[in-house]
Amino acid sequence: MTAIYISDVIHENVMRDIRKNALVHVGYGPSKVNYLDVCDTIDGVILRAEIFTRDMIEASPRLKIIARHGVGTDNVDLAAASENGVWVTSTPGSNSNAVAEHVFALLLSLTRQIVPAANRVLAGNWAEGRGDLVGFELSGRTLGIVGFGAIGKRVAAIAKSFGMRILASDPIAAAQDAAAAGADLVELDTLYDGADIITLHAPLLPSTRHMISARELGLMKKTAVVINTSRGGLIDEDALVQALLNGDIAGAAMDVLEAEGIDMKNPLAQNRIQLSEVPNLLVTPHIAGQTQEAFLEAGTKSWAEVQAVLAGDTPAFPLNAKDLRKLVA
Template sequence: MSEIYVSDPIHPDVLADIQAAATVHLGYGPHKVDYLDISANIDAVILRAENFTRDIIAASPQLKIIARHGVGTNNVDIDAATEHGVWVTTTPGANSNAVAEHVFALLLSGARRVPTAVSRVHAGNWSEGKADLIGFELSGRTMGIIGFGAIGRRVAAIAQGFGMTVLACDPVATEKEVTAAGARLVPLDVLITEADAISIHAPLLPSTRHMIGAQELARMKKTAFIVNTSRGGLVDESALAAALTEGLIAGAAFDVLEAESIDMKDPLTHTPFPHTTIPGLVLTPHIAGQTEEAFLEAGTGSWAEVKLVLAGHAPTHPVNNALSPANA
């Protein structure tokens, strides 16, 4: 029987299916195991919030596939996996709607000062200080979307439902497809200066790291609000903390942090954002893709990839070629 490691919670129905077909080791909960204690016998990994480095992959001689429960692969050493003949797969589209909806949960929370208002009510303050809880409406404003893939297009559709004008910036998107989605394709510098709200949906690459830094923040409207549900590291967080403190922009809401590259399960100890001292900042703990529907789809998709590979077939959504000449 195959042995499978599941790094973090997945949909219970999917987990039950896996447990019926294989020996399962969990990286969470009361029966949590340390992966390196069992790595020698693991055939497949279903991976969420854990870093799979070259050393970890090298310590897994039986490993055939790392199936990402999602679309990002920044926590997997793809080169090492390829060199060791290990497939790396994703579940594209599984959480697109969930992430897009969370963008607006964050944006509305900031626009309407929801966290501050809730904390005041919890403290017993109902009527005092309402004047500094005046928010802004989305209708009639401009949404700027950086990265116009599946999630970016869904964000555009929702933004138009709020009555927003949509700008899009994406180096591979065509003007025809952006226009068909009801948006206008513009360069990044135009988007930054014209948008009232900016939502980032770009991959983290050497070319995109800190794509929003001090210079870009300084050129945004003072009333601008920026949302990042994509990857930590796309925004220079130290520059963002300074911009918020100095009042250069109105607010920011992040579901991802750059420090997740250091410790995905506890990045707050490494972030430049002290817990509640940055004005206008809303943080959620990388939960944009966590809905019942998205969990079921991502879990089902990652398990399907594992079953294909363990049966000797190529996966449906690989990000590498584990059958490259070096490993053939």
């Protein structure tokens, strides 16, 4: 019987269909298994946040596909998958709207001081200190979007409804595409210098790791806000924390951090500081893509990719097709 490993929770409708067609092992909840304990039986993997290493791939003689439930691939060893004839796929566009909406949830929470305001009410302080809770409006502000793919374009569309000016920077974006979305395509330094809010939507690559560090933070306005819902490694968190504490920028909101998958009891442990010591930093636990709608689409697409590959077909959204074809040749 076909055996499928699912690393994290997926939509219940998709899970129901998978269980009708395969033996399922899960990496979460009360029935959680260690992948290496069942790896010799697994034909396909649906992968969310778990890090999938070379050792795991090479220990899986039956494995034919790792279907990412999402778009990022930094938690999969693509080279090892290709070398072992394993397809790696993604679900492009499945969570674009969810992530874009979360950008504005974070942004509005930060700029309107929603969390401290709500906490004061919970503590019984309705009016005390209310005069300190002065935010700023998005209308008329400049939003800088780093990475102008599906999510970046959706962020731009939402920003237009707030009456924002939009700058975008992406090495492969066409100026006419940016113009059609109401954005001015600019160089990164121009974006950092001119934007009131910077939001990141770039992949984590060797070339993009710490693309925002002390230098880039120094280019920003002291009133600037940085949002990251993409990958934690894009920002040098030590430099960010120092910039926030020193007042070099006004605030930051993060849904992703560098320490993910290591030790999240103290997310900023590498900076030797507690989150509570950085009041102008808002952090959510990598939930930007977690909506019912996004889960259903990502789950449906990833399961379809698994079924296609196990039936001997080519997947619709392969990430290592070129390498696999070289291997076959």
